[in-house]
Amino acid sequence: MIISALYALGEEVWRITNRRQEKKVDCPACRGIGRVLLWDKETYSCPVCNGGGIVCTFPGDKIWRVDGPITITTISVHADTGPTEYMSRKSRRSSGYIYQEQNLFATSAEAQAECDRRNVTEEQEDGQPRQQEGE
Numbered sequence: 001m002i003i004s005a006l007y008a009l010g011e012e013v014w015r016i017t018n019r020r021q022e023k024k025v026d027c028p029a030c031r032g033i034g035r036v037l038l039w040d041k042e043t044y045s046c047p048v049c050n051g052g053g054i055v056c057t058f059p060g061d062k063i064w065r066v067d068g069p070i071t072i073t074t075i076s077v078h079a080d081t082g083p084t085e086y087m088s089r090k091s092r093r094s095s096g097y098i099y100q101e102q103n104l105f106a107t108s109a110e111a112q113a114e115c116d117r118r119n120v121t122e123e124q125e126d127g128q129p130r131q132q133e134g135e
């Protein structure tokens, strides 16, 4: 039995994702101050932003976009079931994200082409026009 993976350890590949991009905005409850005034005329740490004055939002629709490149540090091949998975330990979390082979490409051009294809295909599937950020 020969088990093969499309990409190799140490190889730099381009990842695509449809995860919404995080956007940090002033907390709407305290208007970015981090404290709120209550009925006893005292100010308290804002319960919405925990006093930080900033909250994260995920505006816009899920749209495929190129997010990379990443360097492969681990390869997991599931011979019986699921797809081949790759990990990159240089990513933000120390444990590393898991990337499926179907979302990885050798060049940024190939990655962008697949994003364009999936965005058109998925738009046709749900029949809804995509919302632009800020609407």
Ligand SMILES: [Zn+2]
Residues within 6 Å of the ligand: 027, 028, 029, 030, 031, 032, 033, 034, 035, 046, 047, 048, 049, 050, 051, 052, 053, 054
């Ligand atoms: Zn707040």
